[in-house]
Amino acid sequence: AQSVSQHNHHVILSEAASLELGCNYSYGGTVNLFWYVQYPGQHLQLLLKYFSGDPLVKGIKGFEAEFIKSKFSFNLRKPSVQWSDTAEYFCAVNGRNAGNMLTFGGGTRLMVKP
Amino acid sequence: EAQVTQNPRYLITVTGKKLTVTCSQNMNHEYMSWYRQDPGLGLRQIYYSMNVEVTDKGDVPEGYKVSRKEKRNFPLILESPSPNQTSLYFCASSLSGTGHQPQHFGDGTRLSIL
Numbered sequence: 001a002q003s004v005s006q007h008n009h010h011v012i013l014s015e016a017a018s019l020e021l022g023c024n025y026s027y028g029g030t031v032n033l034f035w036y037v038q039y040p041g042q043h044l045q046l047l048l049k050y051f052s053g054d055p056l057v058k059g060i061k062g063f064e065a066e067f068i069k070s071k072f073s074f075n076l077r078k079p080s081v082q083w084s085d086t087a088e089y090f091c092a093v094n095g096r097n098a099g100n101m102l103t104f105g106g107g108t109r110l111m112v113k114p
Numbered sequence: 115e116a117q118v119t120q121n122p123r124y125l126i127t128v129t130g131k132k133l134t135v136t137c138s139q140n141m142n143h144e145y146m147s148w149y150r151q152d153p154g155l156g157l158r159q160i161y162y163s164m165n166v167e168v169t170d171k172g173d174v175p176e177g178y179k180v181s182r183k184e185k186r187n188f189p190l191i192l193e194s195p196s197p198n199q200t201s202l203y204f205c206a207s208s209l210s211g212t213g214h215q216p217q218h219f220g221d222g223t224r225l226s227i228l
Contacts, residue, residue, distance in 0.1 A: 009154065034216065043118075043204060043219040044157075090156055101172065102147075102217065104156035 002027040002095045006105035013081055014113050021076040021108050023065075023091030030096040033074040035065055038088045038107075047089075050074065061085070083114045116141045118220035120205050126226040127195060135190045135223050137205030145208045146188035147172070147217065148180065150201040157204065163188055195227045 003026045013019060025031060032051050036044040048059025055067040065076045074091060091105040118139045127133055139146065147162040149172075159172030163182040177199055179191040188207075192199060203223045208215035 004156075006156075043221045044206075045219070046216040049216055092157075101159060101162070103173070104149075104158070106154050106156040 002031075002093050002101070002103045004091050004093050004103055004105035006089075006091055006108050008108045009106065010109045010111070012111045012113065015083055016080050017112075019076070019078040019081045019085070019110070021089055021091075021110070023074045023076065023105060025072050025074065025091075025093040027072075027093060027095040032094040032096065033065075033067060034092040034094070034102070035059065035063070035074075035076050036090045036092060036104075038090065040087070044090065047076070081110075081112050083112045086110060086112045116218070118205055118207055118218050120203075120220040120223045122223060123221065124224045126228065128228050129196055130194050133192050133195060133225075135192075135203060135205075135225070137188045137190065137220060138186050139188075139205075139207040139218070140186065141207060141209075141218065142185065143207035143218075144185070144210050145215070145217075146182065147206045148178070148188070148190045149204045149206065150174065150199075151204060151222075152201050160190070160203075192225075195225075197227050200225060200227045 005024045007022045034049045035047040037047050038044045050057045050067045058064045088107045088109045090107045092102050121136045144165050148160040149157040151157050158174045161180040163169045205220040206217040208217045
């Protein structure tokens, strides 16, 4: 079975601060990894994804994430956050042998103070 | 415009009164899925469908039914709703069920069961 853990439930930052949100997964095989963002009152949107190749993936809006296989981690980063980044962020994993079953972490609510 | 459409967006009802939440996608996607989102638990998959007439249970299928008679539609049925099914529900679709396809989400349906 696959599972995802996001350790930070709430993060508060000031504008221009750097961001790193933790994501650890559990699965005994090859994985596809995703970060989704949910802005207030909206549906989830894909930020970035990792399937294979370069473990450092770049997504939309200046976000990036690094897959570290030895640590089962896929942390999300942004060098300088903006007020408009206030949202909830979800890490998700799909084990390659799990069909298209996507398992989400509990989410991290980010608030950026202007 | 490519989209996943859910109806209704909001519903307040009483225990035991059957309800259906509709989901329709216009992208000719093979894969469709239902999730519920609860605070601190992220999104949990209820049911998914790899194609027409093919449905499978996700992590939390109890109390729910689905059908996939047409490719574009994937309704979620609560035969006898109970208060613990009060939640925010999302329908999602992706091109195929191969796991690496990102999912497109609807705007959500907020259900309150009294």
